[in-house]
Amino acid sequence: MTRIHLVLGGVLLAYGQNGPGVPGFGVVAEPENHALSVDRLMRYHDSGEYESQIRQVVNSAEAYLIERAEKSGGKLAAVFDIDETSLSNWDSMSGCGFCAYSAELKLYPNATAAVISPTRELFNLAKSKGVAVFFVTGRQEKQRAPTTKNLTDVGYAGWVELIMEPDGNKDPARTFKPRNRQAIESKGYRIVLSIGDQASDLAGCCAERVFKLPNPFYLVP
Ligand SMILES: [Mg+2]
Numbered sequence: 094m095t096r097i098h099l100v101l102g103g104v105l106l107a108y109g110q111n112g113p114g115v116p117g118f119g120v121v122a123e124p125e126n127h128a129l130s131v132d133r134l135m136r137y138h139d140s141g142e143y144e145s146q147i148r149q150v151v152n153s154a155e156a157y158l159i160e161r162a163e164k165s166g167g168k169l170a171a172v173f174d175i176d177e178t179s180l181s182n183w184d185s186m187s188g189c190g191f192c193a194y195s196a197e198l199k200l201y202p203n204a205t206a207a208v209i210s211p212t213r214e215l216f217n218l219a220k221s222k223g224v225a226v227f228f229v230t231g232r233q234e235k236q237r238a239p240t241t242k243n244l245t246d247v248g249y250a251g252w253v254e255l256i257m258e259p260d261g262n263k264d265p266a267r268t269f270k271p272r273n274r275q276a277i278e279s280k281g282y283r284i285v286l287s288i289g290d291q292a293s294d295l296a297g298c299c300a301e302r303v304f305k306l307p308n309p310f311y312l313v314p
Contacts, residue, residue, distance in 0.1 A: 131190050134310060138183065146307045151211035154286055154304040155218055161285045161301065162222035170253075170282035171219045172274055172300065173212065174289035175230040177308045180206035180243060186310050194311065204239035208247035212306075215288070216249060225253045225282060229273050229294075231266050231313060233258045266313050271297030 137143050162169060173179050176194075185201040186192075192200075219226050232240055234257050241255065256273045258264070264272075274284055275298045287300035290308035 127190075134191060135187065137309065138187070143307060147209060148211050150288075150304050150306050151215050154215055154288055154302075157286060157302050158215070158219060158222060158224065162224055168225065168282045169223070170225045170227055170277055170284045171215075172227050172229050172277065172284055172287040173216065173252075174291070174294045175228055175232060175240065175244070176206075177209075177290040177310070178288055178294070178306055179209060179212050179216070179228070179249065180247065181209050182206050191310050203236065204243040204246070206243055206247075208249075212288070213248055216252075220251055224285065226251070227253055227277055228255045229270055230255070230257055231269070233260050233262060235260050266291065266293040267296050270294055271299070274299045 158171065176182055182194075182197065184207070185197040189197060189200055216226055228244075230240070237255070237257055240257070244252075244255075254277075256276075258269055262269065270289075270293065274287065278284060278299050284300040286302045286304060287295055288304040288306065289295050290306040291313045292305065293313050295303035295305060
């Protein structure tokens with residue numbers, strides 16, 4: 094019996110004789126049942142559509158990177174987000190029914206996120222073209238050691254800088270990330286692309302092109 098069947102069985106048991114066609118049933122419009130939302134996300138992932146969409150976005154990013162690297166010299170840079178961009182938290186996310194990241198951190202060991210292979214390919218392509226890679230992440234400084242270990246363990250190597258939020262930072266990603274891209278450009282780099290899974294990864298200063306990976310699993314404002 095699937096997860097959905099278990100839940101629906103529980104609902105019918107709870108309501109006894111009540112159901113469609115029974116007076117009083119469905120008087121108010123409810124939001125979609127959480128179990129249905131979870132099932133929809135699981136199917137999006139398990140069908141291969143999620144991976145396929147990541148591949149499509151990365152293909153576009155690679156094409157632009159190649160075009161741009163061949164066009165001019167200078168100090169070129171690429172900015173990568175980490176969670177759901179460079180590393181996948183799929184096991185933790187799906188294991189807790191897509192709970193909040195703060196809850197995931199309490200439930201699951203860190204430093205064990207899986208690689209997102211197309212992004213690692215883009216990362217290595219950037220390096221091969223002489224483009225400096227920066228990670229700009231919403232993870233905080235207290236997570237630096239496990240984050241570095243995790244990135245290294247899955248095959249990322251040779252980045253220029255890992256920029257993390259200060260511990261206790263209250264600035265939203267939408268503010269923190271562009272400020273740090275500006276800081277990268279103030280060091281003389283031209284950011285040719287920025288890639289992330291949240292709109293807040295990509296808003297504001299500074300990148301010639303931004304590439305948005307899919308993430309229907311959570312939202313970072
Ligand atoms: Mg992310």
